[in-house]
Amino acid sequence: MTEDGIAALLARYEFGDACVRRVVLDQEFGPQGRGRVARLVIDARVIDEGLRWEPVCLDLFGVDRFRIDESGDFAWTLYDPPQFTRFDGLMQVDLCAERFGNLHPSNAQEAFEGSELVFAATDGSWSALHPWES
Known part of the structure; x- marks a missing residue:
């Protein structure tokens, strides 16, 4: 996922009250x-x-690494857009980015500390899906 791809994702979607439906x-x-x-x-x-x-x-x-905290307090609702950072050749995708405010983590360890849903991967992509069936 390039910087342009990330920018396109963040420009298309409002994540302020988004909901994580599925993690596979x-x-x-x-x-x-x-x-x-x-x-x-x-x-x-x-x-x-x-x-x-x-x-x-x-x-x-x-x-390479991921953290999924299934605690009772986390309702899989996003308060901020996903945060994308790169450290040590990996892209970190943090879906609990509100804990940083306007700041970014300074290293890979900090990206994982305190997050309830974060992944480190070599690459990625995004796509729109057909709406859910009723």
Whole structure:
């Protein structure tokens, strides 16, 4: 996921009251496998389309480390947009970025400390999904 791809994601969606619907972890094997992968499906609002709800998918490849805190206090609601940082050749995707305010973590360890939902991966992509069936 390039800086342009991240900027396009953040420009398309309002994440202020978005909801994480699904987290799927998988392990790919074989010569073409990308190792551990994660798929996150988030209901977010499309900024340029009257803030209508749309599921957006974040696919993370080569997931090296992740933290999913399933504590009772975390309702899988996002208060801020995901925060993307890069340390040691990996991209950190923190879905609990409100704890930093306008700041960014200074290293990979800080990106994981205190977050309830964070991933470190070699690469990623995002795409819009068809709306959920009623």
